[in-house]
Amino acid sequence: MFPSSFAYHRPASVEEAVALIGANPDAKVLAGGHSLIPAMKLRLAMPEALIDLNRIDALRGISVNGEVTIGAMTTYAQLLDDAGLGGRFTVIHDAADHVGDVQVRARGTLGGSIAHADPASDFTAVILALGARVTAIGPEGERTIEADDLFVDLFTTALRPDELLTRITIPAVAGTVVTAYAKHAHPASGYPVVGIAAMLTMEGSTVSAARIAVTGATSKATRLTAAETALTGQAADAAVIDRAAAAAEGLEINGDAYASEEYRRHLVSVLTGRVIRQAIARAT
Amino acid sequence: MSTTITGPTTLRITVSVNGTQRQAEVEPRLLLVHLLRDSFGLTGTHVGCDTSQCGACVVNLDGQTVKSCTVLAVQADGATVTTIEGMARDGKLHPVQEGFWAKHGLQCGFCTPGMILSAAALLEKNPDPSEDEIEHAIEGNFCRCTGYHNIVRSVQHAAELMRRDA
Numbered sequence A: 001m002f003p004s005s006f007a008y009h010r011p012a013s014v015e016e017a018v019a020l021i022g023a024n025p026d027a028k029v030l031a032g033g034h035s036l037i038p039a040m041k042l043r044l045a046m047p048e049a050l051i052d053l054n055r056i057d058a059l060r061g062i063s064v065n066g067e068v069t070i071g072a073m074t075t076y077a078q079l080l081d082d083a084g085l086g087g088r089f090t091v092i093h094d095a096a097d098h099v100g101d102v103q104v105r106a107r108g109t110l111g112g113s114i115a116h117a118d119p120a121s122d123f124t125a126v127i128l129a130l131g132a133r134v135t136a137i138g139p140e141g142e143r144t145i146e147a148d149d150l151f152v153d154l155f156t157t158a159l160r161p162d163e164l165l166t167r168i169t170i171p172a173v174a175g176t177v178v179t180a181y182a183k184h185a186h187p188a189s190g191y192p193v194v195g196i197a198a199m200l201t202m203e204g205s206t207v208s209a210a211r212i213a214v215t216g217a218t219s220k221a222t223r224l225t226a227a228e229t230a231l232t233g234q235a236a237d238a239a240v241i242d243r244a245a246a247a248a249e250g251l252e253i254n255g256d257a258y259a260s261e262e263y264r265r266h267l268v269s270v271l272t273g274r275v276i277r278q279a280i281a282r283a284t
Numbered sequence B: 001m002s003t004t005i006t007g008p009t010t011l012r013i014t015v016s017v018n019g020t021q022r023q024a025e026v027e028p029r030l031l032l033v034h035l036l037r038d039s040f041g042l043t044g045t046h047v048g049c050d051t052s053q054c055g056a057c058v059v060n061l062d063g064q065t066v067k068s069c070t071v072l073a074v075q076a077d078g079a080t081v082t083t084i085e086g087m088a089r090d091g092k093l094h095p096v097q098e099g100f101w102a103k104h105g106l107q108c109g110f111c112t113p114g115m116i117l118s119a120a121a122l123l124e125k126n127p128d129p130s131e132d133e134i135e136h137a138i139e140g141n142f143c144r145c146t147g148y149h150n151i152v153r154s155v156q157h158a159a160e161l162m163r164r165d166a
């Protein structure tokens, strides 16, 4: 299978990339290519031009300094190799280690995954749980978008067609903060049938704040606000965790040939409980 | 340096393949696997699924294994590529090839080039992997014949050979 013909641009800077995007409305940017190239081979995507971001060094890298900033072109492999992402960022390693396989992790990028907004991608839930924000640059300059406002629908984000996602920022949070991610992976593709990410702030054994998000089950990654409410301000004993896990079920859930709506609903609840327990275990 | 090519026009690229600098005139839509197989005649890299799943097309690109059916040839411009043909040196098999030979890590052999490239990249990073670590590292390589058991043993054997020679 071959993609249809396209023009190829390989800019060396963000400014050049933004100018190229502005000048080529039918172009697509190429990040890791692990969603885009398969779609082009199947002719599901036939862009007139590709703007390859792979030679823009400014878009790669991770800096940890209170808050964490991750360049959009940072690959899953680079996230896994970064020893600075321990502690409350463990959720990033939890998730990155099980995206696809080694070769997908070598090419696929955090920015590409978020911009693509596949309803079954791992990192959409992770950045929601972490309360991250993304920075986008377009012809009118830069703006930031909160993760909570980013995912609009299946494969649709609040990014405008002429905007480039440049980085993801995870704000600093005070106190004892723990995180975890778990998924039930599709046995053939490895994509999450359901994935749950959680970030909890602990005061002793009490959960003082919770952000929990689901991917795979819904048309876009979504916060599980009912589960968050059931946990917040409570001493996280077995009964409270079970209540939060049960509360997670109240969502509009999609079914498909592999996993029915009912089965996914069950997975949402089981994985929510599991992730909460895993995160809390990391506090001690 | 930025580069632009348009439409059916081609771009001249230079790639170091198995230690030799090679040049080709390519269309942007040419996939790396076809550059290797069709332009350079290196047919040890296979096309299996052609949908980024099976790993028959795995090669090493600048130190990392990639599925060459999911990388554009133009993206390898200036890069270093190792294929299965570049694993043996001076008539001597690579220890991972030795391992597959000694422990019957292949039957039809279709998956083997990609499997060997993935295993060699693992051992480069982790000279003494556990069975779980080996399975995790070859998750992107499908084998329809062996049931993976002997592949894991082959990689363990290769690890032993490499540790002995280190």
Ligand SMILES: Cc1cc2nc3c(=O)[nH]c(=O)nc-3n(C[C@H](O)[C@H](O)[C@H](O)COP(=O)(O)OP(=O)(O)OC[C@H]3O[C@@H](n4cnc5c(N)ncnc54)[C@H](O)[C@@H]3O)c2cc1C
Binding pocket: A028, A029, A030, A031, A032, A033, A034, A035, A036, A037, A038, A072, A073, A098, A099, A100, A101, A104, A107, A108, A109, A110, A111, A112, A113, A115, A116, A118, A120, A121, A122, A123, A159, A163, A164, A165, A166, A189, A190, A191, A192, B052, B053
């Ligand atoms: C075999 C296989 C298994 C996979 N398994 C998983 C899995 O388990 N979990 C998972 O989450 N994903 C999985 N993926 C998808 C993988 O994570 C993709 O790499 C990811 O979804 C897209 O990232 P990319 O960098 O490859 O983006 P690309 O494919 O290059 O781009 C995707 C889309 O986003 C746009 N885009 C990319 N970067 C930007 C940017 N900076 N600004 C604006 N727009 C941008 C592109 O124009 C394109 O439309 C798998 C893929 C494969 C091939």
Ligand code: FES
Binding pocket: B046, B047, B048, B049, B050, B051, B052, B053, B054, B055, B056, B057, B058, B067, B068, B069, B070
């Ligand atoms: S042919 Fe490339 S992954 Fe199957």
Ligand code: FES
Binding pocket: B105, B106, B107, B108, B109, B110, B111, B112, B142, B143, B144, B145, B146
């Ligand atoms: S040996 Fe036949 S596919 Fe692996």
